[in-house]
Amino acid sequence: MPQSWRADTKPHKFCPGCGHGLVLKCLGQAIDELGIQGKTVFGCDIGCSLLSWDFFNLDSVQTHHGRTTPVVTGIKRARPELICIAYMGDGGGYSIGVQHLISAAARDEKITAILANNTQYAMTGGQMAPTTMPGQKTETTPYGRDPETTGFPLHGQEMVASVSREEAYVARGSIANLRQLKSFIKKALENQMKEIGFSFVEALSACPTNWRTNAAETWDFIEEKMPVYFKVGETRKNE
């Protein structure tokens, strides 16, 4: 268990098979390896990410839906010496809070935003999100997402990258490759620590509860189907 995890709140509150625990494991390991536990502030959103409000031995704040980016930005602007992390889902970051994420990237806020993309709104029971795949069944697209009437999945990571400065770090990892995901998160945090610029990591994540998938189907969705639309890799890296 990472040092920066809060042991007395484990086991965590996420559903069995949920990707959040894996993303947060990578984040915890990155924090440990960088030795920043004493100066890191963690913000989490509304949606399943809120279940991480007491996940770490880090000063933390759970905010309103989509509003973690501005809260964390406000903290960073007031106390630039802190390492500030905004943790959210795809609904919070790409829909209701998209103006905050895009504006923080455009202003090159020296924060790290981490977004878990599970292609739908999980906490509210599995509705369509901007990231829902064509044909994917959700509670608000019970016959499958029809791109003709509801659009195609939003390439959020690419959107963030397109407004970010060259110095920013913008990448998409996946819980299917934890070693890589951790290295992405670590580079993102280093970008902030070196005061270089904005950093953002989208993590392809799983929601077998709302996907209604078994282990094999879950793995197939995340490893085979999602990367068709959501390309894994580093889009902006300051090297």
Added chain:
Amino acid sequence: MSKKIVEQEKRAFMTGNEVVAWAALAAKADIMYGYPITPQNEIMHYWTRMAPKYEKSFLQTEDELSAGFTTIGGVMAGRKAFTATAGPGNTLMQEPMSMAEMMRLPTVVVVQQRGGPSTATVIYSQQEVTMTSIGGNGEGMRIVYSTSSHQELYDYTIKAFNTAWKYRFPTFVLGDGYQAKMRESLTLYDPEARGIELIPPEAYVGKEGVPGKDRPPAHFRNTYNMEEELYELVMDALQDYEKISPDVAEYHSAGIEDAELVIVGHGIVYRAIKAAVEAMREKGLRVGYFRPVTLRPLPVPQIKELMASNKQILLMESSYGQLARLFKDVAYGSSTKINTFFKPGMGITAEEVEAAAREILK
């Protein structure tokens, strides 16, 4: 230590928005987060000009949601943070301020009311009383100072930071387009030189030491597992709010003792009421006024006393009964008639006050 904005007391002639920027600096505010909306813009304009000279910061955000939530971030980081807004911006501000209310965060928001809902009618209004006092999905645990002059804008902006950090409830200075844009004389002063202690801010997050090793982590949340858990927190906060209300509530009154008619109003309408009452007194009419300075919490015992005195009441405001609703709630049980004069989004002159008063006294 940054230098003081006002070394010696001095008279100044400036717009209300400029006054707010000076007052925030005098109150040792650290950072302003803001989004442009008329009629509060010049607060940002003056802050951005003066702030760097005093090692203060500013962030222009993407909207008022962000202005409110970044202000929350600034406060949680342990800085005196504030924002300013108006009208539709105030509507968006309700979301962050409802979070501040539940987390007991000492945010300071200056609201320069504008008529609405609309655009362009940004000169004059008292139509943001309900929203500022009890907006958001909560119980309205806020402190709202309704100012009536530039001196009060200065005094109460300074006071708002102290009130917020002392009691840990979101605090609002409620002005309007008139106060924001007109020029008026006032005295600028250093609050500490006048013996006003400035309450220092405290960090909620980013505190000393490694969490989990040197100290427990600070975990703030808006999520609760059980209704009972939330109920307890809301009731605790409400109890605190009720307890501090008598200390926080402020009012002005004059001529009530022998008055046949007491005129009630707040903010800049009170200026007209005061002028009219003084003029009528000179003509021998037995009139007085009662003006709540705080709209949340209202000065409850004084209103109850007034309503028990069997005098005629005339309540005047530049909205369609927003103060009246708050006032009548306190006055409940009294049989005293409340005459009303509502002009939503329009100014009220001393002449109109006198005419309305004479109509009742006839």
